[in-house]
Amino acid sequence: MNLKELIISLSSLMSVTGYESYSTDKLIETIGKKFDESYVDNIGNHIFVKRCGKANAPRILIDCHFDEIGMMVTGYKKGGFLKVTNVGGVDTRLLPSSEVVIFGKETIPGIFATTPESDRRFGDDSLKPIDQLVIDTGYPDDELKELCPLGTPISYKGEYHLLKNNKLVGKAFDDKACGACAVYGIDAVDSLDLVADVYFVFATREEIGCVGAGPAAYGIDPDYALVMDVTNSWIPEMTGMKWTAIGTGVSIDISPVTNRKLTKMTAKLCEEKGIKYTLRASPGSTGTDANSTGTVREGIPTVLCSLPLRNMHTANELLSLDDAKALADLVSEFIKSKEIAEVFAR
Amino acid sequence: MKKYYGTELVGKLSELFGPSGCEGNVAEFIISQIDDCCDAYCTDRAGNVIAKMCGSGLEYNAAEPRKVMVCAHMDEVGVMIRDFDEDGYIKIAPIGSIDPRVLCGRNLVPGDEDKRIEGIVASKAIHMQSPEERKHATPIYKMNVDIGANSENEARAELDIGDVGVFASKFSLFGKDGRYMKGKALDGRIPCAAMIEIMRSFRESAKALPCDVYFAFTCCEETSFSATRVAAQTIKPDAAIVLDSVEAGDAVSGEPSCAVKLGEGVAISFADRGAIYDRGLTELAIQEAENGNVKYQIKKTTSGKTGAVNIQRACEGVKVISLAVPVRYMHSASCVADSEDYISLKNFVDTMITANKI
Numbered sequence: 001m002n003l004k005e006l007i008i009s010l011s012s013l014m015s016v017t018g019y020e021s022y023s024t025d026k027l028i029e030t031i032g033k034k035f036d037e038s039y040v041d042n043i044g045n046h047i048f049v050k051r052c053g054k055a056n057a058p059r060i061l062i063d064c065h066f067d068e069i070g071m072m073v074t075g076y077k078k079g080g081f082l083k084v085t086n087v088g089g090v091d092t093r094l095l096p097s098s099e100v101v102i103f104g105k106e107t108i109p110g111i112f113a114t115t116p117e118s119d120r121r122f123g124d125d126s127l128k129p130i131d132q133l134v135i136d137t138g139y140p141d142d143e144l145k146e147l148c149p150l151g152t153p154i155s156y157k158g159e160y161h162l163l164k165n166n167k168l169v170g171k172a173f174d175d176k177a178c179g180a181c182a183v184y185g186i187d188a189v190d191s192l193d194l195v196a197d198v199y200f201v202f203a204t205r206e207e208i209g210c211v212g213a214g215p216a217a218y219g220i221d222p223d224y225a226l227v228m229d230v231t232n233s234w235i236p237e238m239t240g241m242k243w244t245a246i247g248t249g250v251s252i253d254i255s256p257v258t259n260r261k262l263t264k265m266t267a268k269l270c271e272e273k274g275i276k277y278t279l280r281a282s283p284g285s286t287g288t289d290a291n292s293t294g295t296v297r298e299g300i301p302t303v304l305c306s307l308p309l310r311n312m313h314t315a316n317e318l319l320s321l322d323d324a325k326a327l328a329d330l331v332s333e334f335i336k337s338k339e340i341a342e343v344f345a346r
Numbered sequence: 347m348k349k350y351y352g353t354e355l356v357g358k359l360s361e362l363f364g365p366s367g368c369e370g371n372v373a374e375f376i377i378s379q380i381d382d383c384c385d386a387y388c389t390d391r392a393g394n395v396i397a398k399m400c401g402s403g404l405e406y407n408a409a410e411p412r413k414v415m416v417c418a419h420m421d422e423v424g425v426m427i428r429d430f431d432e433d434g435y436i437k438i439a440p441i442g443s444i445d446p447r448v449l450c451g452r453n454l455v456p457g458d459e460d461k462r463i464e465g466i467v468a469s470k471a472i473h474m475q476s477p478e479e480r481k482h483a484t485p486i487y488k489m490n491v492d493i494g495a496n497s498e499n500e501a502r503a504e505l506d507i508g509d510v511g512v513f514a515s516k517f518s519l520f521g522k523d524g525r526y527m528k529g530k531a532l533d534g535r536i537p538c539a540a541m542i543e544i545m546r547s548f549r550e551s552a553k554a555l556p557c558d559v560y561f562a563f564t565c566c567e568e569t570s571f572s573a574t575r576v577a578a579q580t581i582k583p584d585a586a587i588v589l590d591s592v593e594a595g596d597a598v599s600g601e602p603s604c605a606v607k608l609g610e611g612v613a614i615s616f617a618d619r620g621a622i623y624d625r626g627l628t629e630l631a632i633q634e635a636e637n638g639n640v641k642y643q644i645k646k647t648t649s650g651k652t653g654a655v656n657i658q659r660a661c662e663g664v665k666v667i668s669l670a671v672p673v674r675y676m677h678s679a680s681c682v683a684d685s686e687d688y689i690s691l692k693n694f695v696d697t698m699i700t701a702n703k704i
Contacts, residue, residue: 111682113598126481136675163465238474311451314451316452
C-alpha cells in the first residue's frame with residue numbers, strides 16, 4: 001500500500017469521536033502487521049508498538065488522533081427523518097444537501113434536507129443550527145427508530161479525488177492522514193535502526209478536548225513524544241498572512257506548550273535530511289494532543305509537527321501528498337535520530 | 347429488494363453534463379435512446395431535440411391531425427467561471443437558481459462539453475469562522491473553487507472565463523428497498539427519462555396514437571432565455587403537456603408552504619409564477635387520473651415556474667397543462683425523488699395521450 005492508498009484507507013474508516021471501536025478490527029487488519037504488538041487501552045486508544053530489540057530501551061511516543069468529527073442521532077421527525085447533534089466541531093455551513101453515512105444496525109446513507117424554495121425569502125442566507133436540521137433516510141418511521149436508535153453515530157460520506165499538483169481531497173484527513181504518515185514512516189525503518197521502542201498511539205476523543213492522549217502517554221511513560229495533527233492552511237476567505245500554504249512541507253509548531261529544545265532539534269533534523277518544512281508560531285494553546293502529552297507524569301518533552309490542510313472539518317478536506325511524504329520522512333528520521341535520543345532518553 | 351424499472355435510465359441522464367446553454371451531451375444521449383422508436387427527429391437551431399410519433403388508427407384524423415406536444419427540459423443548474431485569482435482559485439456565478447447554502451463545500455465538475463476537471467468549493471474551517479460568519483451563508487460571488495492549481499496561470503491553462511460547471515454527484519438509490527433516487531439534475535432529467543420510456547412503450551406495443559405526438563427535449567429552462575418557446579413555434583401544437591418537477595418541501599416545511607409531498611403522486615398545478623394552466627385540460631387531467639387509477643396530488647402553492655410560460659405565448663397561443671414529479675432538495679447535488687412518483691408520471695402521460703380528449 002503506498003502512502004496515498006494508506007491515507008485513503010485509514011480516512012475511510014468510521015471513527016466518529018467516542019465510536020472508534022467500530023473500526024478496531026479493520027484498523028488492526030490494515031496496519032497491525034507493520035508492528036510487533038497492538039492493544040486497545042482502557043479509554044479506547046489504539047496503540048501499536050514496534051520494538052528496537054534492545055532490553056530496557058527508551059520509548060518514543062508518536063501520537064495522532066484516530067477520531068473524526070461526526071454526528072449522533074438525537075431524535076426523529078415524521079416522514080423518515082433523523083434529528084442529530086454534532087460530535088466535535090461540525091460546520092453547519094456545509095450540511096444542507098450533503099451526504100452522510102449512518103452507522104445504525106445497518107449502515108445506511110442519508111442526506112441533509114435543504115430549505116425549499118417556497119420557504120426562502122428574498123435575500124435569506126441564514127444558516128440553521130444543527131438541531132434544526134434533519135437527515136432524510138427514506139425509511140418508514142417505525143423501522144427507522146428500530147434501525148437507528150438514539151445515539152447512533154453518523155459520519156460524512158467519504159469520496160476521494162486527486163486534484164492538480166498531487167492534492168488529495170476527501171473526508172477525515174484530520175487526523176488519520178497524519179496517522180497514515182506515522183505508520184508509513186515507522187514501517188520504512190528497520191527495527192535495528194530504531195533508537196528506541198516506538199509506540200504509535202491512534203488516540204481517542206481528540207475532537208472533544210484531547211481526551212485520549214494524556215492517558216495513553218501516562219500508560220506508555222515515554223521518554224519523549226512527537227505529536228502530529230493537521231493545521232489550517234491559508235485559503236482566500238481568511239484574512240492576514242498566507243501562512244502554512246499547501247505544498248510547503250511539514251509545519252513545525254513553536255509553542256509554549258511544547259518542548260523548545262526538542263522542537264529546534266526536530267527542525268534541525270529536517271534541515272540535515274533535506275525534508276521540506278516551515279516554522280509556525282503558535283503562541284498559545286495548540287489545540288492538539290500536544291496540549292495533553294506535555295504535562296503527563298513528570299512532563300514529557302513533546303514536539304508538534306503538523307500537516308497543512310484546507311477546508312478542515314468538511315467532507316472535502318484538502319492536503320498535498322508531497323507534504324504528507326515529507327511528514328512520513330520526518331517520522332522515519334525522528335525515530336532513527338541518535339542526537340535526539342542522546343538528549344532526551346532517560 | 348423490489349426492482350424499480352427505469353431508474354437506471356434516470357441515473358444515466360442524471361450524471362450527464364448539461365448546464366443551461368451546454369446541453370449537447372444530454373441531447374446526444376437522448377437521440378441515442380430514441381432514434382429507433384420515433385418516426386422522425388431533429389435537433390433545432392436552439393438545441394432542442396424534437397421527435398415525432400405519427401398517429402394512426404380509427405380515431406386519427408389523417409387530413410387534419412391534432413398535434414400534441416410533450417416536453418421536458420434537458421438542462422440543469424450549474425455555475426459559470428467568472429474570474430481567476432493570483433493563487434489559482436476560481437470565481438464563479440450561478441447558472442439558474444442555486445441557494446448558496448447548498449454550494450458551499452461541494453464537489454464540482456468544471457469544464458465544457460468536451461472537457462471535465464474536478465474541483466471543490468473551498469470553505470474556511472469552522473475554527474477560523476467568527477460567530478457571525480457561522481450564521482450566514484457565503485454569497486456565491488465570494489466563493490472560491492479550488493482545482494489544485496498553484497497560480498493563476500496554472501488555472502487558466504485548465505479553464506477559460508465562460509466555461510461552466512455542474513455538481514459532482516453519483517446517482518444512487520437509497521431508502522428502504524432502494525425506493526428513492528438520489529442525484530443531481532433530477533428535476534429535468536426524470537421527466538426526460540419518462541418521455542424516453544413513453545416513446546419506447548408506444549413503439550413496442552405498436553400503439554395507434556389518436557394524434558401526432560411531438561416529444562420536445564428542450565434547452566435553457568433554468569435561465570430566462572427559453573428555447574422551449576422555439577420548440578413550440580416549430581411544432582405549432584394544439585396543446586402541450588409540460589413535464590417538470592415541483593419542489594417537495596415536506597422535509598422541512600409544514601402547512602401551508604409545503605407545495606407537494608414525495609410519494610403522493612404526480613403534481614397537477616392550476617397556476618404558478620409563470621402560467622395559469624388551461625382549466626379545461628387540467629380538469630380533464632384530474633378526471634383521467636381518477637379513471638386510470640393514476641396517483642396524483644394538487645400542488646398547493648403557486649411557487650416555481652415551468653417552460654409552459656413560453657409555450658403558452660407561442661404562435662397563436664397554446665393550451666398548456668403541467669404535470670410534475672415531486673423532487674426534494676431541488677437544484678442541489680443531492681436531489682431526491684420517489685421511484686413510485688416517476689412511474690405515476692409515465693402512466694399519467696400515457697393515459698392523457700391515448701384518451702384522445704386533449
